[in-house]
Amino acid sequence: xxxxxxxxxxxxxxxxxxxxxxxxxxxxxxxxxxxxxxxxxxxxxxxxxxxxxxxxxxxxxxxxxxxxxxxxxxxxxxxxxxxxxxxxxxxxxxxxxxxxxxxxxxxxxxxxxxxxxxxxxxxxxxxxxxxxxxxxxxxxxxxxxxxxxxxxxxxxxxxxxxxxxxxxxxxxxxxxxxxxxxxxxxxxxxxxxxxxxxxxxxxxxxxxxxxxxxxxxxxxxxxxxxxxxxxxxxxxxxxxxxxxxxxxxxxxxxxxxxx
Amino acid sequence: xxxxxxxxxxxxxxxxxxxxxxxxxxxxxxxxxxxxxxxxxxxxxxxxxxxxxxxxxxxxxxxxxxxxxxxxxxxxxxxxxxxxxxxxxxxxxxxxxxxxxxxxxxxxxxxxxxxxxxxxxxxxxxxxxxxxxxxxxxxxxxxxxxxxxxxxxxxxxxxxxxxxxxxxxxxxxxxxxxxxxxxxxxxxxxxxxxxxxxxxxxxxxxxxxxxxxxxxxxxxxxxxxxxxxxxx
Numbered sequence: 441x442x443x444x445x446x447x448x449x450x451x452x453x454x455x456x457x458x459x460x461x462x463x464x465x466x467x468x469x470x471x472x473x474x475x476x477x478x479x480x481x482x483x484x485x486x487x488x489x490x491x492x493x494x495x496x497x498x499x500x501x502x503x504x505x506x507x508x509x510x511x512x513x514x515x516x517x518x519x520x521x522x523x524x525x526x527x528x529x530x531x532x533x534x535x536x537x538x539x540x541x542x543x544x545x546x547x548x549x550x551x552x553x554x555x556x557x558x559x560x561x562x563x564x565x566x567x568x569x570x571x572x573x574x575x576x577x578x579x580x581x582x583x584x585x586x587x588x589x590x591x592x593x594x595x596x597x598x599x600x601x602x603x604x605x606x607x608x609x610x611x612x613x614x615x616x617x618x619x620x621x622x623x624x625x626x627x628x629x630x631x632x633x634x635x636x637x638x639x640x641x642x643x644x645x646x647x648x649x650x651x652x653x654x655x656x657x658x659x660x661x662x663x664x665x666x667x668x669x670x671x672x673x674x675x676x677x678x679x680x681x682x683x684x685x686x687x688x689x690x691x692x693x694x695x696x697x698x699x
Numbered sequence: 700x701x702x703x704x705x706x707x708x709x710x711x712x713x714x715x716x717x718x719x720x721x722x723x724x725x726x727x728x729x730x731x732x733x734x735x736x737x738x739x740x741x742x743x744x745x746x747x748x749x750x751x752x753x754x755x756x757x758x759x760x761x762x763x764x765x766x767x768x769x770x771x772x773x774x775x776x777x778x779x780x781x782x783x784x785x786x787x788x789x790x791x792x793x794x795x796x797x798x799x800x801x802x803x804x805x806x807x808x809x810x811x812x813x814x815x816x817x818x819x820x821x822x823x824x825x826x827x828x829x830x831x832x833x834x835x836x837x838x839x840x841x842x843x844x845x846x847x848x849x850x851x852x853x854x855x856x857x858x859x860x861x862x863x864x865x866x867x868x869x870x871x872x873x874x875x876x877x878x879x880x881x882x883x884x885x886x887x888x889x890x891x892x893x894x895x896x897x898x899x900x901x902x903x904x905x906x907x908x909x910x911x912x913x914x915x916x917x918x919x920x921x922x923x924x925x926x927x928x929x930x931x
Contacts, residue, residue: 453700453701453702453703454701456703457701457703457913460703460909460910460911461905461909463909464908464909464910465908465909468716468908471716475720479720479724495767496767496768496771497771499775500771500772500775501771503771503774503775504771504774504775507774507775507778511857511860514857514860514861515860516860519859519860519862520859520862521858521859521862522862522865522866522870580858580870580871580872582858582871583736584735584766584770585735585736585766586732586733586735586736586738586875587736587738588871588872588875663859664859688767691767692767692768692771693767693770694770694771694774698857698859698860699857699858699859699860
């Protein structure tokens with residue numbers, strides 16, 4: 441093709457400057473506007489529909505779930521929480537919340553209710569649990585709020601418990617759900633975190649029976665999760681392939697909350 | 700005569716401006732998280748000089764009781780922060796522009812002279828290329844700080860899965876402090892950065908948006924003076 445146009449006159453320096461300024465500042469303004477608009481969209485995004493998780497902006501919940509999938513790739517039973525000598529454990533273990541452990545409760549009447557996937561329910565006493573090999577752990581307990589504290593717990597590995605009470609079939613499912621007897625506090629755990637060798641059902645704190653405000657007679661200690669998953673006073677344990685209800689996930693927190 | 704002098708690459712400008720809102724959101728959401736356990740203060744010999752943060756600060760910025768929200772924002776924008784930073788670092792390494800950025804041996808001595816000059820104590824500033832000695836140090840430091848935020852952040856985000864990182868940071872507790880101190884560092888950097896940009900003026904500011912500076916060059920004489928000797 442022939443170019444019929446007259447050869448363009450070369451732009452003067454001032455024209456060049458003007459032109460480049462116009463383009464770059466134009467793009468800058470448009471992108472700035474888009475960024476602002478994008479932020480407004482995200483900030484004002486509607487809350488997710490209340491279900492197993494609730495309370496978070498819809499796009500942010502999606503992001504939390506996607507991020508969970510990414511970081512699950514790094515999870516391994518060989519990755520252990522750092523442990524400390526007993527002397528380093530605090531004497532005054534921080535007590536942060538009473539949800540699920542308020543109201544009248546007779547420790548001696550307690551029995552753990554385990555629901556198998558067949559629907560069968562087994563009731564287990566604290567003595568049956570104490571008869572299992574004891575595991576102790578001194579580790580840095582981490583709260584989602586940001587504080588951490590070296591604490592000393594003793595109890596039964598959840599995997600030992602599973603084996604003893606014939607629950608191996610159940611561990612093929614994706615999740616474990618735990619609930620307080622009053623059903624006011626509940627957590628859901630992905631199976632791999634629950635089966636981590638440092639996950640224990642604790643009946644001792646600092647070498648003595650767990651006090652009532654820390655979840656007597658039996659509580660969960662799961663070092664691969666934030667404190668919010670370390671349910672006090674376990675009433676029931678269930679297994680499922682879908683996420684069991686989780687108190688803090690219903691309040692805008694990440695369901696996984698893994699460390 | 701006015702001449703257009705190219706200064707900043709397109710990628711440097713993009714990553715710079717993309718980083719600005721991202722880092723702002725990271726600092727803001729970080730404060731929403733920090734509020735839940737706001738234990739840090741500047742205390743010397745039993746006297747507390749400053750508490751991070753005073754009640755009025757939280758109130759003005761509506762920071763209180765938004766931990767879950769803060770975490771949700773923080774754990775989304777961390778991706779953008781990391782990707783954008785990585786992009787810049789990769790580009791700087793591959794393009795070779797790191798040579799104009801990283802401090803040279805003389806930079807540490809020269810940076811002092813730059814400081815004296817900027818404070819109007821010394822008249823002459825040392826000669827420079829794209830960045831002066833103080834800029835080389837500051838802009839390299841801020842990249843290292845960004846890297847530090849990623850490492851300390853991962854160390855407190857997944858202290859069990861990435862326990863080596865946590866160990867490198869001196870433990871979980873220390874990593875959280877470091878993560879916080881780095882953030883304070885960004886704020887201080889930002890303040891100085893803004894002051895310097897204002898002082899440096901329009902031509903400099905524009906170059907970070909449009910990429911070029913306008914400089915005055917002596918017009919070349921129409922008739923070239925004959926060289927005294929042959930050859931170059």
